[in-house]
Amino acid sequence: MSSLRQFVPAALLAALFAASLPVGLAAGDDLLTVKASSVGFGGKFKSGFWQPVRATLVAGETSVRGRLEVVAADGDQTPVIYANEQAPELNLSPQQETTVLLYAKSGPIAALLVLQLRTDAGVVWSQDLATPTIGATQEFVVGIGPSAGLDDAAATLRRRSEATLVTAQVQSAAELPDVWWAYSGVDAVLLTTSDAKFLESMSAAQRQALIDWVLLGGRLVLAAGARGAEITAAGSAWQTLVPGDFEEVVPLRERAGLETFTRTELPFQAEFFQRNRPLVTRLKNVRGEVLLGEASALATRPLAVHAPAGLGEVTFVALDLDHPSLAAWEGRSRLIAALIQRDRSSLDADERQRGSGVGHLGYSDLVGQLRLALEQFSGVTLVNFTTVAVLTIVFLLIVGPGDYLLLSRTGWPRQLTWITFPLLMLAATLAFGYISRQAHGTRTRLNLVEIVDFDVDRGLVRGTVWAHLYSPRTARYDVYLHLPAAAGSPHGWLSWQGLPGEALGGLGSRQVVLASVEPYRVNMPGPAPATLDLPTTIASSKSLSAQWWAKTPLTVESKLALDEFGLVGGEFTQPLPVELSDCLLAHGEKLFRLGTLQPGARVVVDPQRALNLEWRLTERRVEQSKDVTTPWNQAATDVPQIVQMLMFHEAAGGRSYTGLSHRYQPQIDLSEHIRLGQAVLVGRAKQPVAGLGLGARAGEAAPLAAAADTTTWTWYRLILPVSPHTKR
Secondary structure, three states: OOOOOOEEOHHHHHHHHHOOOOOOOOOOOOOEEEEEEEEOEOOEOEOOOEEEEEEEEEEOOOOEEEEEEEEEEOOOOOEEEEOOOOOOOEEEOOOOEEEEEEEEEOOOOOOOEEEEEEEOOEEEEEEEEEOOOEOOOOOEEEEEOOOOOHHHHHHOOOOOHHHOOEEEEEOOHHHOOOOHHHHOOOOEEEEEOOOHHHHHHOOHHHHHHHHHHHHOOOEEEEEOHHHHHHHOOOOOHHHHHOOOEEEEEEEOOOOHHHHHHHOOOOOOOOHHHHHOOOEEEEEEOOOOEEEEEOOOOOOOOEEEEEEEEOOEEEEEEOOOOOOHHHHOOOHHHHHHHHHHOOOHHHOOHHHHOOOOOOHHHOOOEHHHHHHHHHOOOOOOOOOOHHHHHHHHHHHHHHHHHHHHHHHHHHOOOHHHHHHHHHHHHHHHHHHHHHHHHHHHOOOOEEEEEEEEEEEOOOOEEEEEEEEEEEEOOOEEEEEEEEOOOOOEEEEEEEEEOOEOOOOOOEOOOOOEEOOOOOOEEEOOOEOOOEEEEEEEOOOEEEEEEEEEEEEOOOOOOEOOEEOOOOOEEEEEEOOOOOOEEEEEEEEOOEEEEEEEEOOOOEEEEOHHHOEEHHHHHOOOEEEOOEEEOOOOOOOOOOHHHHHHHHHOOHHHOOHHHHOOEOOOOHHHOOHHHHHOOOEEEEEEEOOOOOEEEEEEOOOOOOOOOOHHHEEEEEEEEEEEOOEOOOOO
């Protein structure tokens, strides 16, 4: 329910920010010079995600002191200021040079990021940086370390232009971020480890940022190769991501597995290959799925293993993908392409859904459907265009012909129109004002959806929040994310939520709004996430998103194991201090309905009571000896049904079933975890874990959102380990 605004060409966006500078100061002043700048990775970055912003600045003829800020538009094209208040201020002598690393959330595809300097006198300098180069739902893969030919691998994938896989290569550790959430716009990272100097040049913070990103939902392809012993050593930072135990490093012995997997002959017998055969890191006690083995049998000497890692995924590659002996091999591109893709099971899904017809809805991603559902507020009636048009016609008839007919029928003097006309206008205005008040309500309202994920093995918890704030009047709010006190030192962020799509207000829209709206501020991710001075217009809503994370001491007494038929069974204890309703346990292709579980309840899982997961998700049934699947309604607003699909989209068939992608926030989907042998317990709770605090700003009289004005949906998910079947 965004308010109608005037649109202008994208080129005028810079003028919007320049207009905010104090009188007498222009963006072109030589107070500072940007010698070099880069946003994202290799100059490429997605719209709608947190990004690293690096700039090399040179002071002019005078000293410079102040705080650097990044300004970017949100999904509604309102300027947002990102400033790290905890970082030291910029302090440069004349002609002094420095390099700064900042972070900001990129806006729509046509919106500029602007770097500005603020002093006690206000904004005294600004410089345009860049606009997003990648759509919000395009796949973006970043190579870190020596190049392994990512561009060539992406070129082997046949996709339509808007779904093209985009790659970037980072070969200098200085270009890497030092916080994990700066990777939020990256779908997968390919880390090549052959260059010892490159790995050593990474700071401890940069290494930990990449590892934390994986454990909290990212996807890493880790090519160990010759450095396997160091990568898997007990003191190595990377050891926690390795899906197995180190055995040895030996030269590649056979070619059958690589040739079968890529359908390309390897020049194994060539003299140059035999003199410089790639080294292979062998693992034992492998966890996860063996994608590729050295011999024809996949389980024989694995070369690629795909496994869950925390809430994310890792693909361990035993070869150096950048090895000189493989550089000229045509199969390398096919090998890498297969390893970096998210949806290997549905490579042609985009082409099959090309004419799915969701353009009229304004979104093509499942998160967009959730946004539509959260726009339905209790006590607020959406007045459509037809109703507005009819009321406008009625108003014109009353104040025009209605006044004339009133005087004609009553025989009153025509001069009385000076009294009856304004009275009729006043009466019509009051009537329509009453209708508007009844439709829009008078109270601030909030819809909030939350998914809290636990990885009990690693002691991690991640919370994801979507919130829609409705304001019946024009006001500004401070919105705070209250993190759970039970979690150990939780951190998080709270910012605007983009709509992945090309509709009005979408991240793919190239229209830019020029509105005289003062910017608001978003706190940097940390222990006090907040959005400050958030503007809302009369009878409109604002979409917000949040994420928080922490270490957790939660433990689960679990004895789940596979039987001889590959079905999970055993028992576990419900470890949470809250009641969970509508519980289900998902593992592989099976689903167990567990009903309501009380805190500490002992749960027995009977393999004989397993249901088919895909059948339940798609509501498939048998009619007249035929399997009939209930079609997915892309315009439905049933929040629990949409959230269930967000959690297990690929298990339900993915885009081939829903007609929608799940690429804007794909880390919510745990389908790969259950496919790779883990069990996921899902249950719904009555009370939210991380609530929102809301207050009016700048003397506005807008009320706080009371409990009766807040509608919440909260789900818990616990990843439970499952022991393999042991033969007796």
